[in-house]
Amino acid sequence: MRKPLSIIAGAVALGLVLAGCSSTPSSDPDNADQVEVFTWWASGSEKVGLDALVTVFAEQNPDIEFINASVAGGAGSNAKAALASRLESNDPPDTFQAHAGAELTDYINAGQLQDLSSFYQENGLTDVFPESLIERITVDGAIYSVPSNIHRANVVWANTQVLEDAGIDPMAAPADIDAWLVDLKKLKDAGVETPLALGTEWTQMQLFENVLIADLGAEGYSGLWTGDTAWDDAGVETAIGHYGDLLEYTNSDFAGLDWDAATQIVLDGNAAYNVMGDWAESAFQQAGWTYDNEYTTWATPGTDGVFDFLADSFTLSVGAPHEAAAIDWLTTISSAEGQKAFNLAKGSIPARTDTVASDYPAYQQTAIKSFGEDTVVSSLAHGAAASIAWSxxxxxxxxxxxxxxxxxxxxxxxxxxxxxxQG
Amino acid sequence: MKKGYKNWGPPLLLISPTIIVLGIFVYGLIGANISVSLSNRNSLVPATEFVGLDNYIALFGEERFIHSLQNLGIFTLFFIGGTMIFGFLWAWMLDKGVTAEGVFRSVFLFPMAISFVASGVVWRWLLNSAEGDRASGLNRVFENLGLDFLQNSWWNDPTWGMAAIALPAIWQLAGYVMALFLSGFRGIPEELREAARMDGATEWKLYRYVIFPQLSPVALSALIIVGHMSLKVFDLIMAITKSIYQTEVPATYLWVALTSNDYAKSATIATILLLFVAVVIVPYLIYTARAEKRQG
Structure with a gap:
């Protein structure tokens, strides 16, 4: 008597599970002409960029059907949770989006990513990507992802009007943090209450990493992540001191502000500087400001000649149902056309050094120039430098x-x- | 003698779907959660061994977790205190008799209809900690009223910040506690009060020896309901501050651990939270079960 009911209960439970699954787009493992790409690019400029990439992909591979497995919401945290459960149940997408660098550590240790070193060799990527970038994304001699776009995290966005009013030349970047602190003091004395705009925890982390780079230098900073630089190094102590001094010049409500609210303080003229990644460019564009006129940028004082990078990248899953098509997708992403289409739409810069800078807007041109010349280091606040747990x-x-x-x-x-x- | 199968069979049959579903989705998953918390599944790599209570010991050795418990403690203290005091005061005043009681009841009760996330977004702005020129929300109100000295950093205060987070929670649930107390007041027969007055009890004595004892089961229920909500607080904090160190409570820490793939740690925090809630709820269940037995 009890069995039929438990069967019904089981059927109901199964029905619920199936209903949960039916929303995922269909990927057929037996159909080789498909590629399922997992991202959290579901809205805004990221969606536009992905669409541009898909267009290039369709031109280069007209026979392959693109299956968009994007998961929206939570700045990627929803997507990462969905991805973890798919990987866990051995149902990986062919390729998925992840921050390049150390954030991949967990997937690598779990044996969920394929080594792409030979892919880099075959497509000549080792020649067109900057050498120091290749160094940053190589783990134990293997490379596990292909960057689609590069952002820079050590940029100071400055309001030229506020600086000129305080008698500071906005075009001349201070040489180091100490010189910058002098300017900050000058601004405060001139009546700018909060000369340095700051936001919530990750923007604090980004400011701190900028100070670390400035005080330790590119090599010393990179050593923090490999164990070559000790964390109780005198340079780290200096950096903490500098960081504490900088906080004295920030808005007191920083813990509650997202990055765009912090950038807005600069736009409103209540602060002179904001240290932010180069996605802030869109905020200045939307305000109708022109580069080197109402606003300008320079590398954070003390980090000139260093490019603090973060990147979105694509991987190749172990057990990808459509491996050949996934490699075609990675080929499109790494190609000059693919990178151009995507980055023009998203407002970032390509990872390739053979980029024609004049195709891009003013700020991006400066970033492309530095990316080609500077030493590349990994951003902490954006997953390139340390594993998720560590950061x-x-x-x-x-x-x-x-x-x-x-x-x-x-x-x-x-x-x-x-x-x-590092234990 | 038709005892046995025919006697217990049909009832069991009727409740068996519930037992099975609850068994799998509540107790089965609690069990799975506890077993993860006892494993070394600290990353995407599947668990390889049983580590006993290592995760619990490590967690209680963490300054960060202790800090999240302190935050939770302050929040709970103010949340329970605030809702009980305001809930009781409002219920008492309504019980004293006011015109348009229905209007007041609705006004006090309405905030409960709003989700924590929705009110959190509004309070995020109201509790903005900027002062002076850039002040907004409550600080701006104080400034405009010339009450500058009242401006403060709200949840940004390192020690008492969590008390500010309790404000919206109190605003939302004091009305509910009021409704509970009001029904308690209404449940006290008028004869009892009259009898007490006949015996010459002062107003204070009337409350102390007649009303309060009658209200204590209601107060206990309110305490349990608000208390267990407080221990689980997550959405309100995520809406007001997102998950940052300053306002971290075990539930938000759990979320951070989960999103950084540390399954064992998040399962450990979840188990500890479950134990906390159990400490509050189980004695209450025992108490009500006994009370029912006595009455039955």
Whole structure:
């Protein structure tokens, strides 16, 4: 008597599970002419960029059907959760989006990504990507992803009017953090209450990484992530001191502001500077400002000659149902046409050094120039430098410092986080 | 003698779908969660071994987790205190008799109809901690009223910030506690009050020895309901501040651990939260079960 009911209950449960699955687009493992691409690019300029990429892909591979498996929401966190469960159940998409660099560590350790070194060789990517970028994304001699676009994280966005009013030449970047602090003081004395605009925890982390680069240099900073530079190095202590000094010039409500609200303070003329990645460019464009006129940018003081990179990239899953088509997709992404189409739409710059800079707007031209010439280092705040767990610990330590300004506690927090991660 | 199968069979049959579904989706998953918390599944790599209570020991050794517990403690204190005090005061005033009682009841109760996320977005702006020229929300109101000294950094305060987060929660649930207390007041027969007054009880004594004892089951229910909501608080904090260190509570820490693929740690936090809630709820269930037995 009890069995039929449990069968019904089982059927209901199964029905629920199936209903949950039916929303995913159909990918047929037996059909070789398909490629399923998993991203969190579902709206805005990212969606426009993805569409541009798909157009180029369709031109280069007219026979292959593109299956868009994008998951919207939560700046990628929804997508990452969905991806983890798909990988767990051995149902990987052919290729998925991930930040290039150390954020891939978890997937690599779990054996979920294929080595793409030979792909790089065959397509000559090792020659067209900057050498220091290749170094940054190589893990134990293997490369696991193909960057589609590059962003720069060590950029100061400056309001020229505010600077001129305080008698500071906006076009001349201070040489180092100390010189910058002098200018900040000058601004404060001139009546600008909060000369440096800052936002929530990850923007604090980004400012802190900029200071680390400035005080340790590119090599010392990169060594933090490989273990070559100790976290209790004197340079780190100096950086914490500098970072604490910088916080004195920021808006007190920073913990509650997203990056765009922080950039808005510069646009409103209530702050002179904001350290932000180059997606801030769109905010200045939307305000109708012109480069080197109402606003200007320079590398964060002390980081001139260094390009603090972060990138979106695509991987090749282990057990990808359509491996050949997925490689075609990666080929399109890494090709000059694919990178151009995507980056013009998204407002970032290509990873290739053979880019024709004049095709791009004014700010991007400066970024393309630096990317070709500078030493590339990995951004901490955006997953390139440290694994997710490690950067989470650092973020928490920096958030704590933002509240209590306890330098000793920040240093010990950073050392503990590094010990745990490199243990 | 028709005892046995025919006696217990049909009822069991009727409730078996519930038992099965609850068994799998509640108790089965709690079990799965506990087993993950006892494993070394700290990344995407599948668990390889049983590590006992290592995850729990590591978590309680973390300054960050202790901090999230402190935040939760402050939040719970103010949330429960605020809802109980305001809920009781409003119910008491309504019970004293006011015109248009229905209007007041609705006004106090309405905030409960709004989800924590929706009100959190509004309170995010109201509790903006900028002061002076860039002030907005409540700080701007204070400035415009010439009450500048009242401007403060709200949840940005390192120690008492969580009390500010409790404000919207109190605003939302004090009305609910009021409704509970009001029904409690209405449940006290007028004869009891009259009898007490006949015996010469002062107003204070009337409350102390007649009304309060009658209200205590209601107060306990309110305490349990608000208390367990407080322990699980997540959406309100995510809406107001997102997941940052300053306002971190175990539930938001759980989310951070989960999104950084540390399944064992998030399962550990989930189990600890479940235990906390159990500590609050289980004695209450035992108490009500006993009370029912006595009455039955």
């Amino acid at each position: 989470g610990d650092i973020s928490s330590a920096i958030g704590k410092f933002g509240a209590d300004r306890d330098a000793a506690s920040l240093l010990s927090g950073l050392v503990a986080a590094a010990d745990k991660a």
